[in-house]
Amino acid sequence: MRLFPRLSVALAAVLGAACGGGRGGGVSPAGLTPVAQDTATALASSPFAVRPSSTSTSTSPAPSAEPPASSAESPAVLATRAAADSAADQRVLDSLHRGRPSADSLNAPLPAKPPIKGEEVEREAVQLFGPEGRTAIGAAAAPGPTFDIDVSSFATNRRVLEYLEFFQVDSRDRFEIWLARLGRYQGMIRERLRAKRLPEDLLYLCLIESGFSNTAVSRAKAVGMWQFMASTARLYGLTVDPWVDERRDPFRATEAAVNYLADLRERLGSVYLAAAAYNAGVGRIERGIDRLPGEQDSVDDHTFFLLSDRRYLRRETRDYVPKLIAASLIAKQPDRYGFDVEPLSPLEFDEVTIPDATGLDVVARLADTTVSALLELNPQFVRGVTPPGRSVVVRVPRGVGTRVAERYDSLPVTERITxxxxxxxxxxxxxxxxxxxxxxxxxxxxxxxxxxxxxxxxxxxxxxxxxxxxxxxxxWSVPPETRYRRVSSTSASAGTHRVRSGETTSEIARRYRVSLTALLNYNGLTMGSLIRPGDVLKIPQKQ
Structure with missing residues (x-):
C-alpha cells in the first residue's frame, strides 16, 4: 500500500513513537544528563551562608564587574510585563480547561506546516493494521522516544487525538513557548520523580496545568507551576503568606507535588487515577470507582477510562489524562508535530541566606545581575522583597554567592530597601x-x-x-484578599457586558477591541481580581 508522506509521519509520531524505540526527539531516563546534588537540605550556621545549587552540571560564565543597566528596572515595568505574559498563558489555559477544544476558540491561524489530524492518523492506522491495530502496532512502528506512562494503549483515543490538534492549532504559539520553558525544569523534575519511584513523564502535567509558569493563577485560585490550592500547599509543607508563596517556587513546589502524587498513587494504585485525583481530588475518584459495577478488587490505568466513559467524572477531569497523553506525545517529539523549539537552559544558582527585609533589586545589584534574573530565580517573593523579621534563602546566579554575602554584610541597613x-x-x-x-x-x-x-x-x-x-x-501593609467583582441585579445594557461561564477579562477585552488594562481600570479591577458568571462589566470607549 502506498502511504501519503504526511500520514506516514503521523503514524510514526502518534502510534509508532508511543509503542517503542529508543531514539527520536525524547530523552530516555538512562540518557538524562546527571543532575547536580541538591544541597538545600539544611541552612549553614552563618546568617549569610552561601550554598551552590544547580539544575545542570554545566558552568555559567563569570559575571561582569559592573552591574548591568537593566538591574535598575522599575518594579512597575517588571510587574506589567509579567502580568501581560501571565495573561497570555491564562488565555490558553482557560480555553484548555473549559472543555471540548474548538478550532476557532482562540481565532488562531493555521500553522505553516499542516497539523497532523487525529482522524487521519486513526483512519490510516485501521487501513494498515485493521481495527485491532489501534493498540497493537509496535512491530511496524518507526523508532521513537520511550514513555514511562502508558501512552501506547490510548494514543488513538478520540479525546487524545482532539487535544493533539488543539495543541497544534488553537494554542500553537503559546504551546511552543511552554515547550521551551520545559528546558528550565525538566532535569530537576525528573530527578525528584525518579527519587519517589514515580514515572518521570508525569512532569508533563505542568504543561497542561500551567504551561510551566510559576506565576499562573487559576480562576479557582490555584497558583504556580503545579497549581496548588493554598490548603493543599500548606498540608505538604509550603509557605503561603503575604510575603512568600512557595507555590510559585518551582523547586519547593515540585517537591510538594511529587510527594502529593506519590501519596495519590499509593492510595489509588494507578498513575492515571493519581493524575485524575490531582485534578479533581481523591474523594471524587474513589466515589467514582465505588460506582463501577462488580467488585473492584484491582484498578489500573484502564479504570480511569471506565470512569470517563460512564461520565462518573466531571468534564475537565475526563479530559485531564487525554490532555496529558497528547502533551506528552508532542513534548517528546516536537519537531514531528511541526514545533520549532529552542529549549531554555536549566537554571543554575547559588543560595544566600538573607536575615531581614531586603529588596530583590538590591540583591540584584549586589549580584551584578538584573532584577528580572532574580525574579525568575525567586518567584516566591511575591512583593519583590524578602519578608521582614525572618531569615530566608535567596537564589543568585551561579558563582556569585560568596560575593553577594560579603557585599551584603557591609551594606547599611538604610540601603536594604529601595x-x-x-x-x-x-x-x-x-x-x-x-x-x-x-x-x-x-x-x-x-x-x-x-x-x-x-x-x-x-x-x-x-x-x-x-x-x-x-x-x-x-x-508595612498587607495585600488584600483576592477580590470578587459583584454586581447588582441590574441588567447589562449598551456599553456593558454580562460575564458568561468560562469567560476571562482578556477574552472580553479582545471581544470589544479594548486593552485589558483599560478594561480593568474602568471597572476598578486588578490582574488579581476574579470575575464570576453574571457579573456586569462596563466597557470603556475605544482609544
Missing part, C-alpha cells in the same frame, strides 16, 4: 500614604506614572521609593 509596595485602604490619599512611609508625594508620583490622588482604589498597589530610609515596622 521600594516597598503599599495597598491602598479605604479613605487613604497620596498624602496619607506619603506620611506613613516618611516620603514626599512627589517621590510617590514619580515612581507611579499616571497615579492620581483622587482616583485611588481600595486595594490598589502603590510603589513607595525608600532609598536611604528604614521602613518603619508599622508601615
Amino acid at each position: 521600594f516597598v509596595d503599599h495597598y491602598v485602604s479605604r479613605g487613604q490619599t497620596l498624602s496619607d500614604v506619603a506620611k506613613r512611609y516618611r516620603v514626599s508625594v512627589t517621590m510617590i508620583e514619580s515612581a507611579n506614572p499616571g497615579i492620581r490622588s483622587r482616583a485611588l482604589r481600595v486595594g490598589q498597589r502603590v510603589i513607595i521609593p525608600m532609598s536611604g530610609r528604614v521602613v518603619p515596622v508599622s508601615a
Whole structure:
C-alpha cells in the first residue's frame, strides 16, 4: 500500500513513537544528563551562608564587574510585563480547561506546516493494521522516544487525538513557548520523580496545568507551576503568606507535588487515577470507582477510562489524562508535530541566606545581575522583597554567592530597601500614604506614572521609593484578599457586558477591541481580581 508522506509521519509520531524505540526527539531516563546534588537540605550556621545549587552540571560564565543597566528596572515595568505574559498563558489555559477544544476558540491561524489530524492518523492506522491495530502496532512502528506512562494503549483515543490538534492549532504559539520553558525544569523534575519511584513523564502535567509558569493563577485560585490550592500547599509543607508563596517556587513546589502524587498513587494504585485525583481530588475518584459495577478488587490505568466513559467524572477531569497523553506525545517529539523549539537552559544558582527585609533589586545589584534574573530565580517573593523579621534563602546566579554575602554584610541597613509596595485602604490619599512611609508625594508620583490622588482604589498597589530610609515596622501593609467583582441585579445594557461561564477579562477585552488594562481600570479591577458568571462589566470607549 502506498502511504501519503504526511500520514506516514503521523503514524510514526502518534502510534509508532508511543509503542517503542529508543531514539527520536525524547530523552530516555538512562540518557538524562546527571543532575547536580541538591544541597538545600539544611541552612549553614552563618546568617549569610552561601550554598551552590544547580539544575545542570554545566558552568555559567563569570559575571561582569559592573552591574548591568537593566538591574535598575522599575518594579512597575517588571510587574506589567509579567502580568501581560501571565495573561497570555491564562488565555490558553482557560480555553484548555473549559472543555471540548474548538478550532476557532482562540481565532488562531493555521500553522505553516499542516497539523497532523487525529482522524487521519486513526483512519490510516485501521487501513494498515485493521481495527485491532489501534493498540497493537509496535512491530511496524518507526523508532521513537520511550514513555514511562502508558501512552501506547490510548494514543488513538478520540479525546487524545482532539487535544493533539488543539495543541497544534488553537494554542500553537503559546504551546511552543511552554515547550521551551520545559528546558528550565525538566532535569530537576525528573530527578525528584525518579527519587519517589514515580514515572518521570508525569512532569508533563505542568504543561497542561500551567504551561510551566510559576506565576499562573487559576480562576479557582490555584497558583504556580503545579497549581496548588493554598490548603493543599500548606498540608505538604509550603509557605503561603503575604510575603512568600512557595507555590510559585518551582523547586519547593515540585517537591510538594511529587510527594502529593506519590501519596495519590499509593492510595489509588494507578498513575492515571493519581493524575485524575490531582485534578479533581481523591474523594471524587474513589466515589467514582465505588460506582463501577462488580467488585473492584484491582484498578489500573484502564479504570480511569471506565470512569470517563460512564461520565462518573466531571468534564475537565475526563479530559485531564487525554490532555496529558497528547502533551506528552508532542513534548517528546516536537519537531514531528511541526514545533520549532529552542529549549531554555536549566537554571543554575547559588543560595544566600538573607536575615531581614531586603529588596530583590538590591540583591540584584549586589549580584551584578538584573532584577528580572532574580525574579525568575525567586518567584516566591511575591512583593519583590524578602519578608521582614525572618531569615530566608535567596537564589543568585551561579558563582556569585560568596560575593553577594560579603557585599551584603557591609551594606547599611538604610540601603536594604529601595521600594516597598503599599495597598491602598479605604479613605487613604497620596498624602496619607506619603506620611506613613516618611516620603514626599512627589517621590510617590514619580515612581507611579499616571497615579492620581483622587482616583485611588481600595486595594490598589502603590510603589513607595525608600532609598536611604528604614521602613518603619508599622508601615508595612498587607495585600488584600483576592477580590470578587459583584454586581447588582441590574441588567447589562449598551456599553456593558454580562460575564458568561468560562469567560476571562482578556477574552472580553479582545471581544470589544479594548486593552485589558483599560478594561480593568474602568471597572476598578486588578490582574488579581476574579470575575464570576453574571457579573456586569462596563466597557470603556475605544482609544
